[in-house]
Amino acid sequence: MVTTGAHLTRKMVWNLLSEIPDPDIPVISITELGIVRDVEVLQDDKIVVTLTPSYSGCPAMQLFKEDIKAVLRQYGAKEVEVKIIHSPAWTTDWLSKEAKEKMRKHGIAPPEDWCGTAVKLFGDAKRKITCPHCGKQDTKLTSQFGSTPCKALWFCNGCNQPFEYFKCY
């Protein structure tokens, strides 16, 4: 735990960032999501955080910036700059195994394929996504687009429940 008053180090900043949740999937932090690319601590408690956007139009990006600034200021940062870099582009391949497991427990089926360079984006078209509720594979796609840019809508015939699938990206 980081206490207020002390000068922030790079490690402390990473720890603080790892406690900022993704607004759409609150069980995952922004560091687990893999969008934080770099942290620099400059003189006079000035901190520069570099992010890669998850999705081009994801409204959560604006919130990430605000949250990062608010948290770091609360712990003594005098000035916080959030830089955005586009290259290399974010991919769901950067989600950790732990993050995927947390997602599943939260009721969202995590991405099942390795996307690489978008060549294999859709993986095997016949693939059945595993239901995060009952674990059966008797599922079908309802819609490729869902409540947020990252998710598709699926339905499980096993437990008769709809669920969200975090798309390969």
Add this chain to the structure above:
Amino acid sequence: MNTKDAVYNFCLRMADNNLISGQRLTEWCSRGPILEEDLAMTNLALDLFGQAESFFDYAASLNGNVKSADDLAFLRSERQYYNNLLVEQPNGDFAVTMMKQFLFSAFQKLMYEALTESNDDTIKGISTKALKEAKYHFRHSSEWVIRLGKGTKESHERVQLAINELWRFTTDMFEMNATDEELISTGISANLETIYGKWNFVVGEILKEATLAIPDAAKIIKGGCNGMHTEHLGHILTEMQYLQRAYPGATW
């Protein structure tokens, strides 16, 4: 034209295509034929606005942010927009909208694929991300074109009418000017003639599967990349820019 100006113009063209296309899709918000489609079209629009923002941000940074990304999006006039004529066409019925989306997303997908090899790192990064989104868009619209084409007599007729109406605007997507010349020679953008060949093949395959006929290309309308537009763009801008024009400097 120097490279910086060419990159600036090119970013505006890419951004404008995404912005205007997204604006058209949002007209469907709450009017989709089914709930899932309503969500899908607004999701597509969100991706397109995001891509537009990335290109506007980059363009703004090239000019020292004298004009912000928002200024570029909302405070230019009709002749200063470089989007393709296809994306500004009215939505018509669902068949017209999906056909328009199909023809455009096939182009976007090929364009972004080419730009992932760009010598410009920012364009390369934006495009690598956007390519994934364009692939989802292309898959979604192709599926609808096939479904409508092979559906009922009525759906087939409507989607054939849609392509008959829109085909004359497709060549415009591949028109090149001094911007392209400069960017091709510097390895920043792709030769649109090459993209055109690929586009014809990809689009042709899907149309064949959808049992749709490619209309005669007798009447072709071009000019988008030079700021020459159809009458529809002015109407879109009137609505889209209302707030920024009526309340200059307004912020959230």
